[in-house]
Amino acid sequence: MNQNKVDFIELTTESLDIGAIARRVVPANCGAIVTLDGFVRQFTKGRETLYLVYEGYEPMALKEMEKLIEAAKAQFQIENVGIVHRLGRLEIGETSVVISVAAPHRRAAFEACEWLIKELKRTVPIWKKEVYADGETWIEGDKSEMMNDE
Amino acid sequence: MKVSVLFFGATADAVGGREVEIDLADGSNADDAFAEIISAYPNLKQHKLLFAVNQEYADSNKIICNGDELAVFTAVSGG
Numbered sequence: 685m686n687q688n689k690v691d692f693i694e695l696t697t698e699s700l701d702i703g704a705i706a707r708r709v710v711p712a713n714c715g716a717i718v719t720l721d722g723f724v725r726q727f728t729k730g731r732e733t734l735y736l737v738y739e740g741y742e743p744m745a746l747k748e749m750e751k752l753i754e755a756a757k758a759q760f761q762i763e764n765v766g767i768v769h770r771l772g773r774l775e776i777g778e779t780s781v782v783i784s785v786a787a788p789h790r791r792a793a794f795e796a797c798e799w800l801i802k803e804l805k806r807t808v809p810i811w812k813k814e815v816y817a818d819g820e821t822w823i824e825g826d827k828s829e830m831m832n833d834e
Numbered sequence: 835m836k837v838s839v840l841f842f843g844a845t846a847d848a849v850g851g852r853e854v855e856i857d858l859a860d861g862s863n864a865d866d867a868f869a870e871i872i873s874a875y876p877n878l879k880q881h882k883l884l885f886a887v888n889q890e891y892a893d894s895n896k897i898i899c900n901g902d903e904l905a906v907f908t909a910v911s912g913g
Contacts, residue, residue: 722913738912739843741905744889745912769912781913801913809886809905810912811843822844824882825909 690764693749695742697772700779709764709786716790718797722781724774733814738771738780741809745769748808752800760796762787767800769810780812835860835900839871842907848877864892864904871906881908 690709706719724736753765766784774780783800787793805825813822839854846852856874858867868885872878885892886905898904 740912741840741842741886741889741907744886744905747889805910805913807891807910808912809842809884809907809910811908812911813843822847822908823911824844825911 690766691753692766692768693746693753694768695740695745695771696768697770700768700770700782702779702782705766705768705782706784709766709784711763711786714763714786714788716788716793717784717786718790718793719782719784720797720801721779722783722801723779724776726776728814731816733776734817735776735815736774736780737813737815738769738774739811739813740769740771742771744809749804752803752807755803756785756796756800760785760787760799761789761792762796765796765800767804769804769808771810835898837867837898837900837902837904840903840905842905844881844908845878845883845906848881849875858898862898863894864896864898865894867898867904868892868906871904878906883907884909 702719702721706717710717726733749767756765762785764786769781783797785793785797811822813820835858836855837858839856841849841852864887884907887896888903
């Protein structure tokens, strides 16, 4: 297997198949994959969400996701990473983001996966709108967090 | 010179559109450009904004060139 050719990043409006995404990152020398399945939460701070709408600045989002993979591979002992983020309307419980990290040993895969989702939520230009029974709001991240780390 | 400015999510709602073209003085940097955009769309001031030039987060000193793609958006909330 070619170990350098299986990183991937994608944006899609189709529903995500987590198992299939996870299997795409596996090279022969790895013993563990850690996969994050991020999905739409029904209750946030006690308020009920009906559905979400995700929007992305797609070309920039892809570039930022690529940078994250490069940075993760530079600091963790991992082999391959796949990141797929869904856009458009998502119902409660549907998967919005999948991050799969394959590594020779599990610890690095857990650490890298946690680092990747934290950074994705800070740097990748994608936004979610929460739609409630009585209104809707675009969620804004924490800008101070964004600026501190540059 | 003319540059296009893209808006997403909350900033698209604030300006009532997803893309505008603006005229900038030659030699403008990113700070100048974004100050101009915010003065044209004061509703944007209600938000915590991030700026990009040609699909990269922008340095305030970056010199803007004719045809560049600028973007103004709120702190991100994907995941």
